[in-house]
Amino acid sequence: MLLSVENLIVKYGNIQALHGISFHVNEGEIVTLIGANGAGKTTSLYSVTRLPPPEAPKVVSGDIKIHGQSILETPASALVSDLKCALVPEGRHIFGNLTVMENLILATYSRDKSIDFNPEMERVFTLFPRLKERKNQRSESLSGGEQQMLAVGRALMTGCTFLLLDEPSMGLAPVLKYEVFRTLKRLNEEGLTILLIEQNANLALQLAHRGYVLDTGNIVAEGTSSELLGNPEVKKAYLGG
Ligand SMILES: Nc1ncnc2c1ncn2[C@@H]1O[C@H](COP(=O)(O)OP(=O)(O)O)[C@@H](O)[C@H]1O
Numbered sequence: 001m002l003l004s005v006e007n008l009i010v011k012y013g014n015i016q017a018l019h020g021i022s023f024h025v026n027e028g029e030i031v032t033l034i035g036a037n038g039a040g041k042t043t044s045l046y047s048v049t050r051l052p053p054p055e056a057p058k059v060v061s062g063d064i065k066i067h068g069q070s071i072l073e074t075p076a077s078a079l080v081s082d083l084k085c086a087l088v089p090e091g092r093h094i095f096g097n098l099t100v101m102e103n104l105i106l107a108t109y110s111r112d113k114s115i116d117f118n119p120e121m122e123r124v125f126t127l128f129p130r131l132k133e134r135k136n137q138r139s140e141s142l143s144g145g146e147q148q149m150l151a152v153g154r155a156l157m158t159g160c161t162f163l164l165l166d167e168p169s170m171g172l173a174p175v176l177k178y179e180v181f182r183t184l185k186r187l188n189e190e191g192l193t194i195l196l197i198e199q200n201a202n203l204a205l206q207l208a209h210r211g212y213v214l215d216t217g218n219i220v221a222e223g224t225s226s227e228l229l230g231n232p233e234v235k236k237a238y239l240g241g
Pocket residue numbers: 012015017035036037038039040041042043044054055
């Protein structure tokens with residue numbers, strides 16, 4: 001098992017955001033956490049990736065394990081460099097005043113400098129040809145969809161084997177949503193494990209192998225994507241009937 005989250009209780013100050021949730025991701029899977037705004041999706045993800053305070057939610061009890069080892073005391077930097085996890089945060093957070101290439105190169109900073117990163121850069125450009133066309137452009141001049149592609153490309157440049165994405169479809173035109181999701185499918189077929197957080201349950205369940213439904217800090221349903229797509233309660237609440 002790549003990731004296991006066990007009975008996780010998480011608070012922001014006195015506010016309890018997660019009420020003892022458990023979920024797991026096997027190597028090679030695409031797993032999705034779906035749920036409405038405020039359900040606790042981002043909190044679940046940030047509990048794993050441990051952004052520095054003040055955003056960091058506090059784990060009160062439970063455990064988070066990667067390859068069977070607890071990571072509660074593991075610094076976020078080691079999660080990237082040693083455990084090969086990379087986050088694509090909500091809102092992308094790319095460096096707008098740097099070019100596309102500069103953003104991609106920056107992501108390699110914790111890696112062995114003797115590596116030739118050109119083949120990996122070419123792979124990103126093959127996955128996202130739009131980025132290649134714009135490689136010397138300042139990133140702030142990219143469209144939202146192109147910035148999302150860059151955020152995924154940047155995560156890949158860390159050399160990750162596990163990609164965690166927070167609402168990659170948010171704010172994108174439908175055609176770009178499908179382009180990003182098609183690329184995620186392709187990356188998974190090439191061996192990348194993916195945890196996908198999405199409000200767009202339909203889209204997420206079309207891509208993922210399995211999913212969990214979060215509602216106000218609790219997991220209220222789980223199963224294979226086809227089970228969830230066929231679940232009457234899930235249909236009614238999250239799939240537009
Ligand atoms: N930095 C924060 N401080 C206090 N409460 C927060 C913070 N971030 C999120 N929350 C609360 O935690 C709950 C879950 O939020 P979040 O994980 O962002 O949900 P989602 O990503 O599913 O929309 C919400 O009630 C939200 O108001």
